[in-house]
Amino acid sequence: EMGDVPAVKEEERLRRGAELLEWIKSEGGDVDSVRIARGPGGVGVFCARDVPRGVPFFQCPVRCVMRASDVKGARRGDADDAAFVAALDALVVDDEPIDDRVRLQLHLLNERARGSRSRYAPYIRSLPGRELVGNLPVSWACEEDPDELLCGLFDTHMFRKAHEDKSWLNKLSGALLEDPRNFPADAFGPDLLLWAHAVYWSRAIRLKLPGGGFSSASNDGKTDCLVPLLDSCNHAWRSRHDTGRGAIGYSLVAGAASKEGDEVCINYGMKDNGELLSSHGFVCREHARFDFTYVRIGVVTTCSPRRASPPIAKQLERLAWVRDIVGRPAGKTSRGDAATTTAPFHAEIHFVEDEKGGVVGAFAPSAVAVARALYAPTDAEHDAARAALAAGVVDDWTRGPDASDPCTRRAMRFLRAAAHDEWCRLQRCRELSGFWKGRGSGGPESTAEAWESTPGSADGGAWAAIDLYYSTQMRLLRDVMAEWSDDGADAEDGAGTTEAEDGARKRRRRENERGGGVL
Numbered sequence: 476e477m478g479d480v481p482a483v484k485e486e487e488r489l490r491r492g493a494e495l496l497e498w499i500k501s502e503g504g505d506v507d508s509v510r511i512a513r514g515p516g517g518v519g520v521f522c523a524r525d526v527p528r529g530v531p532f533f534q535c536p537v538r539c540v541m542r543a544s545d546v547k548g549a550r551r552g553d554a555d556d557a558a559f560v561a562a563l564d565a566l567v568v569d570d571e572p573i574d575d576r577v578r579l580q581l582h583l584l585n586e587r588a589r590g591s592r593s594r595y596a597p598y599i600r601s602l603p604g605r606e607l608v609g610n611l612p613v614s615w616a617c618e619e620d621p622d623e624l625l626c627g628l629f630d631t632h633m634f635r636k637a638h639e640d641k642s643w644l645n646k647l648s649g650a651l652l653e654d655p656r657n658f659p660a661d662a663f664g665p666d667l668l669l670w671a672h673a674v675y676w677s678r679a680i681r682l683k684l685p686g687g688g689f690s691s692a693s694n695d696g697k698t699d700c701l702v703p704l705l706d707s708c709n710h711a712w713r714s715r716h717d718t719g720r721g722a723i724g725y726s727l728v729a730g731a732a733s734k735e736g737d738e739v740c741i742n743y744g745m746k747d748n749g750e751l752l753s754s755h756g757f758v759c760r761e762h763a764r765f766d767f768t769y770v771r772i773g774v775v776t777t778c779s780p781r782r783a784s785p786p787i788a789k790q791l792e793r794l795a796w797v798r799d800i801v802g803r804p805a806g807k808t809s810r811g812d813a814a815t816t817t818a819p820f821h822a823e824i825h826f827v828e829d830e831k832g833g834v835v836g837a838f839a840p841s842a843v844a845v846a847r848a849l850y851a852p853t854d855a856e857h858d859a860a861r862a863a864l865a866a867g868v869v870d871d872w873t874r875g876p877d878a879s880d881p882c883t884r885r886a887m888r889f890l891r892a893a894a895h896d897e898w899c900r901l902q903r904c905r906e907l908s909g910f911w912k913g914r915g916s917g918g919p920e921s922t923a924e925a926w927e928s929t930p931g932s933a934d935g936g937a938w939a940a941i942d943l944y945y946s947t948q949m950r951l952l953r954d955v956m957a958e959w960s961d962d963g964a965d966a967e968d969g970a971g972t973t974e975a976e977d978g979a980r981k982r983r984r985r986e987n988e989r990g991g992g993v994l
Contacts, residue, residue, distance in 0.1 A: 479666040483604040488518045491601045492707070498597035499703060504535040505723060506704065509739060516709040520739040531726040532716070532739050533704060540682070540725070541595060541701040543575035546582045559585055562657035568643075568650045576699060577647065579679070580671040581663070583701065588662035598703040608673045610756025612637040613644075627941040630904045631948060632768065633749050640753075644668050675699075676754040678706040682718060682725055711740035712761045748944050758940045764826050764834050766947045770893040772846055773819035790849065793857060797848050800865050820845055822890055824951045836954030838890055844869045846886035856882045891956055898952040905945070 483491075492511025499506050509532050512521045526532055546560050563581060566573050573581075586593040593599065608614045612633060615625035628634040648665045651658040681697040705718065705727055715730025716739065733739065743751070747765040748758040774790045801820075822842035826834040838846075844864050851857035860882055 495601040519709040534723040534726040536724040543578040613640040767825040769821040771819035836951035
């Protein structure tokens, strides 16, 4: 139970949504063309009248936006504000100062604690409560009870990310406890930190606004913000509405003519279902094509189907050389660090379009380029592969004349074997997990575009969301296990192919024949 963060019923959210519109209007905004109402996807933004294409649905002043730069420097001159900003500047977690994403979350909690004294009070009251947190895997338990939702994701990348997020929040909570004067437990407790985390990751929107804030490595000049009303818009993959700057402030401009009563949705972007589930609490079948997974490649110590692998000493030397080119794990800077030289690479697998207009899982060209350098049959081929990698040549080696190159064929053998290991591991976890017993093992049968992942929902929405994510991860691994020479002609050096790999190819062919899979 999250006692510090009560759930907000839909009726109450609708009432608070009307108050939000009044607040934005009192600040000089233009919101007469929209209203907050209930729709198929829950509470959202709807047209209060017809809106032609190219005309803003609404415009809101920039001063209504919350961003990290609000709590940087002497913004208000208030003694309490100055002390809070100084405390944020001094806050350190894992020997690192907090970034602007965390600063914005703590800014939200500080304004929440102010209550009616906060100038953002109407916006903060309009936010969802405990029901938002319950949608996200970071809040799901995985104890002895196999019915706990996170057990359904056991040992997937999503499972590991949820635990990493939990660990980070625990460390942040511990750091805040050391300064109870500026971060009192009743305003910055663990439940509230989890709520602020959920609000930020599910609702923060990048806008190009004056002032500072967290900006990605793309240097696009945009800032992560909590944006009243805009962040109340639900997701629709086909939405063509877009944000803009108007005379009043930020706006949402109609990309297509909309009628009174139409829901105003925005496109959350080309996010994979893992990101949608971890950040927003739902998955979309249409987003499955953006899903990806990865396998670990590095020093090989086992035999068949990799019995012709280079000696361990040579593999370690090659691994160090490749690390010099592509970078080292976080926090590892020394080439002599054993953890650096033995840490595996993550070889990404994603969907690509096939010749029939569908999609099929394939290793990213960069993964093949790294594998070529690691597992080249000879030193001369390793030197050539390493030089190509250093020069940034990461072409699709598995297509065209390069596909018959011995170095490429050998790299694909190792990559496919790694995918086989990962597939078997996840399949075994699924077979042993009590979560899946009685739930079947196939993909979801629902034809709905999206499922809410609310724990305990009567329609099994959370299970369907987990199953779609899990099924897509397995599909990616099956595709790369089967794509490379279905007749086994890639066998070399007497390695051949394993019985499990042959079985995987047969399963893949059966799926193609019956049109199986989630895409």
